[in-house]
Amino acid sequence: MKKYININVLSVFLLLMTSCVEEVLEKAPLDRYAEELVWSDINLANSYLNTAYRNMSSGFNSNLNLAGVSDHTFFIHIYGTDVYVQGNITPSNMGPFNHTRFRFLNWQLFDNIQIINTFLENIDKVVENTEENEREAAQIKAEILKGEAFFLRAFAYAQMARTFGGLPILTEPFGIGDDYLGTARGSFEETIDFIVQDCDNAASLLLPKEEMEMGRATKGAALALKSRILLFAASDLTADGTAENKYVGYENPDRTALWLAAKNAAKAVIDMNAYSLADFGAPDKEAVANNYYDFFQTNGSF
Amino acid sequence: MKKALFHPLFRIINFSFIGILGQLLMVGISFANGEFINVSGTVTSSNGEQIPGVSILVKGTAIGTVTDLDGTYSLNVPNEGDIMVFSSIGYLTQEVPLNGRAVIDIIMEEDIQGLEEVVVVGYGTQKKVNVIGSVTTIGEEELSAAPVSTISNALAGRLPGAIVQQTSGEPGNDQAAILVRGSSTLGNNSPLIVIDGIPGRDLNSVPSNSIESITVLKDASAAIYGSRAANGVILVTTKGGLKNTPATFKYEFYEGFLSPTMVPEMADAPTYAQMIREMQSYRGVDEANMSFSLEDIEKYKAGNLPWTHPNTDWFDAGLADYSRNRSHNFSVSGGGESINYYGALGTQYDGGIYSNSASSFNRYNLTANVDVKVNEFLDVGINIIASQEKRMFPTRGSGTVFAHLIRGYPTETATWPNGLPGPDVERGDQPLVISSFEPGYDDDRRYRSNNTLSANLKIPGVEGLTLSSYYAYDIYFKQRKLFERPFNLYHLDVGGYLAAGNTGSEDGSAFLTGIPSGQAPEPRLRDFFDNTITNTFNLKLNYDKTLNGVHNISTFISYENSEYTGQGIEAFRRYFVSDKLPYLFAGGNAEKDNGGWIDIDARVNYFGRFSYNFKETYLFQFSFRRDGSLRFSEESGRWGNFPGVLAGWNASNEDFWKDNIGFIDFFKVKASWGKMGNDLVNPFQYLTSYEFDEGTVFGSGRNYNTGLNLTGTPNPFITWEVANVYNAGFESNFLDGRLSLDTEFFYERRNNILVQRSASVPNYTGISLPDENFGIVDNKGFEVILGYNDQKPKFSYGINGNLAFARNSVIEFDEPERNVPWQVQTGYPQGSALLYRSIGIFRDEEHVNSLPHVPGARPGDIIIEDYDGNGIINNDDRTLFDRTTNPQITYGLSFNFKYENWELRGLVQGAGRAMRLMYTSLQGSSGNYFQYDAEGRWTPDNINADKPRAFEREEEYWRLNFRTDYSYHNTSYARLKNLQLSYTIPTHLLEAIKVSTARVFVTGQNLFLIHAGTDIMDPELGNLNNYPIMRVLSFGTSVSF
Known part of the structure; x- marks a missing residue:
């Protein structure tokens, strides 16, 4: 009898031995989504693009702003502003311009471009991977999201183009092992053209303001960004023919064409008849102008 | 009858020190009055040699002597019924009742126990003389000497090669950090803690009373723990009962008084004011704009104007003279023919040192070890280690409190003469208030139940073959309640106070304004619930055999797996109408918030060990472990192999040794090599996956829309760190075992350390490189242990010293090019x-x-x-x-x-x-x-x-x-x-x-x-x-x- 029990115990052990094996290792993490999942669900893809929105940064919501790198103020938490103010900026010490609180105009916007390019590379897969009965709705949503992504990329490029001039033109995400150094810096002209092209793509996909959720890119916003960057590009700073090289401005600018492009872009926004200058409740245009002037002139009014 | 016994017992424990002294005195007097009996005899060893230096003591008295060179003695004993105690190093102590005899000859038996002493090594025990790894053990006596609540604080200085640093004294957070032989990696250096055979349990929740021994494995002897062994392994063994022993009840208690060893000495008000004046003068501030006038300094010095010119010592004001700690532990152990048991219940209390303290730590412990012999072949065991810990903290961490004790202006008031709290430096962080219950509390409760069921089966028919298995189910549950509320700090309207004709000494209560301060403008609560479950299953086949009386073989193979799941939720409500009910339902509805987390881990291991010795003289051991971890990808990196080889020679067993250098009683040389891993790295780095990000706000609501972001750049080849550890040393005893000297040298090279390449990717790619397994750190050093222990008739003593040295140097971490050679960090310690x-x-x-x-x-x-x-x-x-x-x-x-x-x-x-x-x-x-x-x-x-x-x-x-x-x-x-x-x-x-x-x-x-x-x-x-x-x-x- 005793022996019998022992043999039973032994066989239970052996059973456990053969069944336990290595199944416990076959597990995926539970606190994150696998890549395939994100690119087969339009809602998850949308959430990924939300991060690109977040990374835009406004420059208004942090305690370090541009006044901190001017002679007007002394920024008490410093954050490297002293390096700039004292004229000690070097390529290896960018002072405040490496600070995350200045990411709305510094190279950290390239992180966002990588996110946007990853999104653009994968968004078409989402529609393919969506179940047939939901595919059409996903397709419509994907097109709008794509438009938003083009706008966000144009916005990031516009911010950096105004700070640095010409930039590498990136339309695909980088991966591990790519030839990173093979990417050349684009000229100022190429960069502006790229921004304009993204704005046009965005405008063609995006809906007017009334049909978009507040806070998202709209058709009007895409056209306005185009107008703004073209106006900047046509200005004396970059288009008066004195640019040192092709990276900081136009080398042989056709000034008329540039002004015309800027004008047409502005006109396109105006012609939407969706936007007008705010009158802040003033009776006439002159009063508006005066109010605006006073706003900045009156001492201690804010 | 028994009930009555407790009364005098407790009187003795708590109050009757004087009584005991009185009784001792009486005993002394009775000796003086008695008639002595002369007792004499000879002490010999089992082979007939006379033994000199054996100490003889009349039990319970101070009367004793020692044998002379011929092994003879003579002694006057007070009573016929006395017991004589014979003891000598290397022999078993004997107690002999006199029974009226005048001649007592004794044969001393050699203390085989010393030689038979066993040491816990991973997955088994070994005779100490046969251990060939670098292994250090401390036992009960050393562990219980320190009146501390966390066992790690009892280890410093006692485990050569373990660096034990207590970095904080906060009740409930005062555990020491342990490093075995320093730090060998740029990553996580924590050693593996194994409690009663189960890896990964919490060291500091086990009370010292329940621990029998702690062993540290420092070299290839740890290789049996494979991928978790590289940082060293600490083995904790709890107490058990002995078979056929009557039940022993034990009660242990202490009460302590705690005060800081050292606090920073801060400048007093006159000194501070003077230094500010100096500082301002260097910066060109003119006299009129100085923060303090010369007159102010005089007033601070005078010290009679508490309302306007206080001189505050913040540490003195913020800390009490002492706090208390207290421990009770009650245990029972024993055993019969087929069952043996140990059970203990204990409590621990540590008080906080703040003058009005919200800090305290309470722990309740339960330990139960029961082994049952089911029949001739089968043994079954149950092992439970449970604890309940309650940590009470102020809402602001001790770091903030002490930062503000340091920061506090000596020229400001801690407590106004009328008892109201003085102002803060900023953010309401008045250290006397934020260390109290006034701003709320942080109530942190942790519950642990570590349960192991084990079985051990001697396989019938095959001598020495056993199959054993255990299953451990460890539950950890944590509940935390952070309740905050506003409080008032009082500021003096100095202008108004002085204008009313006051000078600084008169009562200024009327000019104090209470300002609501602190982190919470209204009562608010954050509740946390976390729990983790760890399962460990082990199956082991063991074979022990002695061939021809000289070849000793001990070997096993084993399979083990473990799974871990942890998850938790938190919830937040604010706008409590009252601060009397600190529960979520009592909070307001606006701005409710909640969150959660989940975490998993799993391991599968195959391993075995082969130990062989020839006449306990030539010692050899080989271990091998193959580990799989879900932290790494199945395609590459998941599995790793970890061998260990150890060899030793008990030279003193050789005849030539005994004949020529017999004064060295024991001499063993040993050497080992082991390859071990460290898997304490973030899991799933091989996967491309997307985790939650804060997101952004859309629409007219004020809520965030969920964001997703890539979890870093994946590296599919990621795997564990690998350590190659070499160890060599000797152990020796001289002078009949009185003097011992052990020395060890080690060298470790840690490869595969996760490092991010800095040889970089341009910023415009927007990617950061993943961690890669290419960092290298070298670590080398030595340990010397020297001890002298002796025993005289009435007096025994021992002095044991240890010294350890370990220095690491970084060999490879993709260091960027430095401007000048003396800034190259490669070759320097981490x-x-x-x-x-x-x-x-x-x-x-x-x-x-x-x-x-x-x-x-x-x-x-x-x-x-x-x-x-x-x-x-x-x-x-x-x-x-x-x-x-x-x-x-x-x-x-x-x-x-x-x-x-x-x-x-x-x-x-x-x-x-x-x-x-x-x-x-x-x-x-x-x-x-x-x-x-x-x-x-x-x-x-x-x-x-x-x-x-x-x-x-x-x-x-x-x-x-x-x-x-x-x-x-x-x-x-x-x-x-x-x-x-x-x-x-x-x-x-x-x-x-x-x-x-x-x-x-x-x-x-x-x-x-x-x-x-x-x-x-x-x-x-x-x-x-x-x-x-x-x-x-x-x-x-x-x-x-």
Whole structure:
């Protein structure tokens, strides 16, 4: 009898031995989504693009702003502003311009471009991977999201183009092992053209303001960004023919064409008849102008 | 009858020290009056040789003698019924009742036990003489000597090669950090904790009373733990019962008084005001705009104007003179023919040192070990280690409290003369208030139940073959409640107060305004619930055999797997109408918030060990382990193989040794190599996956829309760190075992350390490279253990010292090219600081101009060495300092003296070759100075100073941008870590109350610093803002019946 029990115990052990094996290792993490999942669900893809929105940064919501790198103020938490103010900026010490609180105009916007390019590379897969009965709705949503992504990329490029001039033109995400150094810096002209092209793509996909959720890119916003960057590009700073090289401005600018492009872009926004200058409740245009002037002139009014 | 026994027992324990002394005195008198009987005899060994030096003691008395060279003795014994105790090192102690005899000849039996002593090694035990790894063990006596709640704090100085640093003294957070042989990786250096065979359990929730031994595996002997072994393994074994032993009940108690070993000495009000004046004068502030006038300084000195010119010592005001700790532990152990058991219940209390303290720690422990012999072949065991811990903290962490005790202006009031709290420096952080229950509390409760069911089956028919298995189910549950509410701090309207004709000494209560302060404008609550479950299953086939009486084989193969799941939720509500009900339902509906988390882990392991020795003289061991971890990808990196080889030679067993160098009783040489892993890295780095990000706000609502972001850049090849550990050494005993000397040398090369390549990817790619397995760190050092233990008739003593040295150097971490060769960190220890070198203080303007200096330097500033001699002070003048916060040298010296019933045990412990940044940025106009900065500072009247001038925050170049080694202090120290004086009450006094042994003791922990490298704080403390390390003075008792 005793022996019998022992043999039973032994066989239970052996059973456990053969069944336990290595199944416990076959597990995926539970606190994150696998890549395939994100690119087969339009809602998850949308959430990924939300991060690109977040990374835009406004420059208004942090305690370090541009006044901190001017002679007007002394920024008490410093954050490297002293390096700039004292004229000690070097390529290896960018002072405040490496600070995350200045990411709305510094190279950290390239992180966002990588996110946007990853999104653009994968968004078409989402529609393919969506179940047939939901595919059409996903397709419509994907097109709008794509438009938003083009706008966000144009916005990031516009911010950096105004700070640095010409930039590498990136339309695909980088991966591990790519030839990173093979990417050349684009000229100022190429960069502006790229921004304009993204704005046009965005405008063609995006809906007017009334049909978009507040806070998202709209058709009007895409056209306005185009107008703004073209106006900047046509200005004396970059288009008066004195640019040192092709990276900081136009080398042989056709000034008329540039002004015309800027004008047409502005006109396109105006012609939407969706936007007008705010009158802040003033009776006439002159009063508006005066109010605006006073706003900045009156001492201690804010 | 039994009930009645407890009464006198407790009287003795708690109140009757004087009574005991009285009784002792009476015993002494009775001896003096008695008639003595002369007893004599000869003591021989089992082979007939006479043994000299055997001590003979009449039990329960101070009467004793020692045998002469012929092994004979003669002694006067008071009573016919007395018992004589014969003892000598290397022999079993014998107790012989006199029974009226006058001649007693004794044959002493050799103490095989010493040779048979076994040591817990991973997945089994080995005879100590046959252990060939680098293994250190400490037992019950050392563990129970320290009146501390966390066992890690009882280990410092006792485990050679383990660096044990207590970085905080906060109740519930005062556990020491342990490093085995220093740090060998740029990643996580935590050793693996194994409690009763189960890896990964929490060391500090087990009370010292329940622990039988702690063993540290430092070399290839740890390789049996494979991928988790590289940082060393600490094995904890809880107590069990012995078969066929009557039940023994044991009660242990102590109560202690705690006070800080050292707190920073801060400048007083006149000194502070004077330094601010100096600082302002250097900055060109004119007299009219100075923060303090000369008259103010006089008033601070006078000290009679508490309303306007207080002189506050914040540490004195914020900390009580002492706090308390207390421990009760009740245990029972024993066994019969087929069952043996140990059970214990204990409580621990640690109080907080704040003058109005919200801090405390309470723990309840349950330990139960039961082994049942089911039949001739099968044994079954149940092992339960459970604890309930309650940590009560103020809402603000101790770091904030101590930062503000340091920062507090001595010229401000801590508590107004009418008892109301004074103002804060900022954010409501008035240290006296934020350390109390006034702003709410942080109530943290943790529950653990570690349960193991085990079975051991001797396979019938095959001698020596056993199959054993265990299954462990460990549950951990944590519940935390952070409840915050606003409170008032009182500010004095100085203008109004003075205008009313007051001078500063009159009551100003009418001019105090209460200002609502703190982090919470209204009562609010955050609740956390977390739980984790770990399963471990093990199956092991063991075979032990001795062939021809000379070939001893012990071998096993084993399979083990473990799974872990942890998850938790948190919820938040604010706008409580009242602060009386701290539960979520009582909160307002607006701005409710909640969150959660989940985490998993799993491992599968196959391993085995083969041990062989020939006549216990030639020793050999091989172990092999194959580990799989879900942290790494199945395609590459998941599986790793970890072999270990150990060899040893008990040279003293050889005939030539016995014939020629017999004075060395025992000599063993040993060497080992092992390959081990460290898998303490973030899991799933091989996967491309998307995790939650804060998201962004859309629409008219104020809510965030969920964002997703890539979890870093994946590296599909990621795997564990690999350590190759070499160890060699010897163990020896001299002088009949009285003197022992052990020495070990080790060398470890850690490969595959996860490092991010800096040889970089341009920023415009927007990607950051993943961690890759290519970092290398070397670590080498030695340990020496020297001990002398002896036993005389009435007196025994032992002194045991150990010294360990470990120094690591980084061999590879993809270091970027440095401007100058002396800044190359490769080859230096991890964490070496790159600093300017301070070489003095500028005396005057002329001195400044005579040396290269930082632009703007003025007299009183620190002189920075122009290391490269190029005439300017720039980045190239920084050099590496090879000392870090981890000491390279650690040592301990323990001693014990036993005279009759008295015993004194002690431990001196220390560390050397370490340094730490002793610095706090907010000094000057935003916080007080250290007295260290005040004493001997440069002033226009003291230009030959060795400390710099009064400074403002981080605005002096040497405070931040050109930080020098001046800001770092040597943190070497030596302290009297532990001292315990105990008295064992004579047995015959206890017989009447049926107590078998009783001991009373007084203990001091962290008694004083013999040497400290810095004057500012206790050198062992982790950070200036940490809760100080405590000195404990305690008394207690231990009673068995």
